Amino acid sequence: MTIKTDKSGGSTRSEQRREPTNGKGAPRTGKTRRTRKPADQGLSSTTSLDPSLYINRELSWLEFNHRVLEEGQDERHPLLERVKFLSIVSSNLDEFFMIRVAAIKEQILADVLEYSPDGRTPVQQIKKIHARVTQMVKQMSDCFWNDLHPKLAASGIHLLKMTQLNSQEQQALAAYFSNEIFPVLTPLAFDPGHPFPYISNLSLSLAVVVTTPKGEERFARVKVPDVLPRLVQIPPENGDGVSVRFVWLEDLIAAHLHMLFPGMAVKESYAFRVTRNADIEIEEDEAEDLIRSIAESLRLRRFGSVVRVGVQNTMPARIRDILVENLAVTQDDVYALTPPLGLSHLMALLKVSRPELKDAPFAPAQIIPEDETEDMFSLMKRGDIVLHHPYDSFSPVVQFIRAAVADPNVLAIKQTLYRIGKESPLVPLFIQAAEEGKQVAVLVELKARFDEEKNIEWAKKLEHAGVHVVYGLVGLKTHAKIALVVRKEQDGLQRYVHLGTGNYNPVTARIYTDFGLFTCREDVTNDATEVFNYLTGYSKRDTYSKLIVAPVKMRKKIKTLISREIGHAQAGKPAELVFKMNALTDLQMIEILYEASRAGVKVNLIVRGVCSLRPGVKGVSDNISVRSIVGRFLEHSRVFYFANDGKPELYLGSADLMGRNLDRRVELIFPIEDTHWQEIIKQEALDILLRDNVRARALMPDGTYVRVQPAEGDEMMDAQSYTIESRLQQPRRSIPRDIVGKTP
Secondary structure, X not given: OOOOOOOOOOOOOOOOXXXXXXXXXXXXXXXXXXOOOOOOOOOOOOOOOOHHHEOOHHHHHHHHHHHHHHHHHOOOOOHHHHHHHHHHHHHHHHHHHHHHHHHHHHHHHOOOOOOOOOOOOHHHHHHHHHHHHHHHHHHHHHHHHHHHHHHHHHOOEEEEOHHHOOHHHHHHHHHHHHHHHHHHOOEEEEEOOEOOOOOOOOOEEEEEEEEOOOOOEEEEEEEEOOOOOXXXXXXXXXXXXXXXEEEEHHHHHHOOHHHOOOOOEEEEEEEEEEEEOOOOOOOHHHOOOHHHHHHHHHHHHOOOOXXXXXXXXXXXXXXXXXXXXHHOOOHHHXXXXXXXXXXXXXXXXXXXXXXXXOOOOOOOEOOOOOOOOOOHHHHHHHOOEEEEEOOEOOHHHHHHHHHHHHOOOEEEEEEEEOOOOOOOOHHHHHHHHHHOOOEEEEEEOOOOOOOHHHHHHHHHHHHHOOOEEEOEEOOOEEOOEEEEEEEEEOOEEEEEEXXXXXXXOOXXXXXXXXXXXXXXXXXXXXXXXXXXXHHHOOOOOOOOOOXXXXXXXXXXXXXXXXXXXXXXXXOOOOOEEEEEEOOEOOHHHHHHHHHHXXXXXXXXXXXXXXXXXXXXXXXXXXXXXXXXXXXXXEEOOEEEEEOHHHOOEEEEEOOOEOHHHHHOEEEEEEEEOOHHHHHHHHHHHHHHHHHOOOOEEEEOOOOOEEEOOOOOOOOOOOHHHHHHHHHHHOOOOOOOHHHOOOOO
């Protein structure tokens, strides 16, 4: 029996969840649809444009993952960094099937015939996805076996089969199996007296065929425990002190299956791996206790319908048929793979101590030293401070909250948290502040996908300490990144704000590119106060002085700014837009960007991931170029530049141009009005990336991506490496002591 995962029982705390007013006092009502649209195209999937002008969202995502795979194939990266990229490709594909493919399959099962913006039915999309993924997994296998595997061995990192070990090594591993693995294993039979065993999401298993003393065949499943290391290190002998050797856990188990089936003959065994629908949906409008509702939904996630089965390529048809029938899938859902299955576990090799096989260590610049004599509040009064992570350290963000906790004049601290991480330096500070009697309010977004469980733990811990914990708005995810500190000073209350494009997470701040702004400008801090009132109370405000807020008026404001640039072009003035984001799928935004191109506006888009806009189409998007940067760091910041007839405006924010960001999330975009910071951000986040000819790919009109090659005479430009080197050679202070007063 397949148990659906897209519906939950459970409920919301009335004091912590409320109906969003969308800035106009009109609450959102109605149940969430059981069968969801997989696309993220905005307010309406209808458009006045030809479907051929859009690139399919799912196929565009697969092209992004292929660009990550290309990094794994690129010999310019150190060897273990290439392994990392291949691991990420595998992990990305898992999530793609759990969320995107699962949603399309739900449409098919529900007989929903709805065309994607590019004119495809759900069935047509699944067929195209299957063909592209089949091609990609073959490339992944070739990359591993024909490229990385032999190079790892040549570098002293050996991934071996049991048959390659000598007798002494096999005996040592047999003892390890008996003591450490055998007690954990549970063989599950499948016959008239034993139902087909439950196979959990992303679990690796062995399909085992045994024969009875009478010669009868029996089928059993043995789960490869995910509580044990997937790569088992072979005890070293008198080696060179550098080489390390591993066997795959499933191979070790397969070699000792006879211990699990005494009295039976193990005839054959084959690895297989199951991916399930993990796209849980919370019916918040019916919930009375949101934490309990989400916890129940997380439990149901384990029982989602199977959307993909990876099988060892030597598995015979009769065994595949058993899996297809009992997992309720089709043959098209089965992917025959060369072992090992689930290459995401290769990430464990990054723990091997071989620094020469990894990127050179990079220490982020300490823009505000820990021993800075001025406190954070005095520094912010001297002028805005901008951080560019990971090139600049995340520590000033922690210093900001730590200073607020330690300062007896601070009365209140408010902050949003989305993806917090396993070990947050901020949560203990919030607890300390509450224990010292300060007013602390933290919005913890419980619906951050795949971080729900950890966020629930943090929310409970904060509540227990007396922190005012808010879960946000019903029907909306709070994705905005904002912190507000209220301080009593001689001339009255003063507010200080941090706004960011990325999560308050020191781990991702070392591998994602993001910006953060510290400011105490009154127009911004007033807006910040209103935003928190919107999140925690019943504020109906729909206008803000400086901040652009979704879902209030962000869509309208961005369209207005683009239309202004169109007006400049129509008046014969130079007009330019440069946007950097993670994804571009919103139909209305694509349509107005096409309009800008037709008007003569020069449009440069830096879109790391999915892009449904088709550039370079004559008469439609001639003036639009799209490029993607995939490199050492994940390009995560969102930057929006408007030339504005010589009076440029630059905005940073948490939102991509996707329907979910503009309509179904609380997002913030904020202006950078200090000309000093405008110039730095434009240079580091836009200009250099537009010059990149090492990690950049250009999107072609046919939807393919082509590596950007340096023109004759041009130097090689790797934007991320260039920025790292710039920091090492000339660390910049983010405190513009010499430009105070330039802020408009």
